[in-house]
Amino acid sequence: MRYYFGILHKDADSAYGVHFPDLPGCFSAADSLEDVLANATESVALYLEGEENVPPRDLNDIQSDRDVQRELAEGGSLIAVPFIQLTGRSAKANITMDAGLLAAIDKVAKERHITRSAFLADLASREITGSGRDTKAS
Numbered sequence: 001m002r003y004y005f006g007i008l009h010k011d012a013d014s015a016y017g018v019h020f021p022d023l024p025g026c027f028s029a030a031d032s033l034e035d036v037l038a039n040a041t042e043s044v045a046l047y048l049e050g051e052e053n054v055p056p057r058d059l060n061d062i063q064s065d066r067d068v069q070r071e072l073a074e075g076g077s078l079i080a081v082p083f084i085q086l087t088g089r090s091a092k093a094n095i096t097m098d099a100g101l102l103a104a105i106d107k108v109a110k111e112r113h114i115t116r117s118a119f120l121a122d123l124a125s126r127e128i129t130g131s132g133r134d135t136k137a138s
Contacts, residue, residue, distance in 0.1 A: 003080040004056045007071050022056050023047050037130035040081045082129050
């Protein structure tokens with residue numbers, strides 16, 4: 001999994017904003033701090049959709065960048081935003097967990113009219129990226 005570093009800003013009467021030094025033109029906004037990571041993750045995924053390979057710089061390189069240093073000195077903060085390159089193909093995995101937990105997962109997945117695999121994949125995506133599609137049935 002790759003991480004792109006974003007610079008988070010918040011002015012007095014505005015939303016939180018994030019832009020990415022390694023992804024020119026990629027930005028996101030959020031009204032609450034709780035939504036910053038999810039929105040930034042979605043922005044990175046949309047920006048990189050169909051792109052061949054846009055490698056992120058490591059933390060030391062980002063911190064050494066003069067423009068980044070200036071923005072941090074002006075009150076910005078660095079955040080690490082995960083990017084998972086989805087392949088569009090499924091892979092089988094054998095996992096082990098407590099039988100009671102598995103029964104609870106199956107019950108909730110059934111109530112939402114989705115498979116166990118879809119439920120677990122969505123939970124993993126939400127945990128890793130702070131986002132993920134809603135698994136509740138409409």
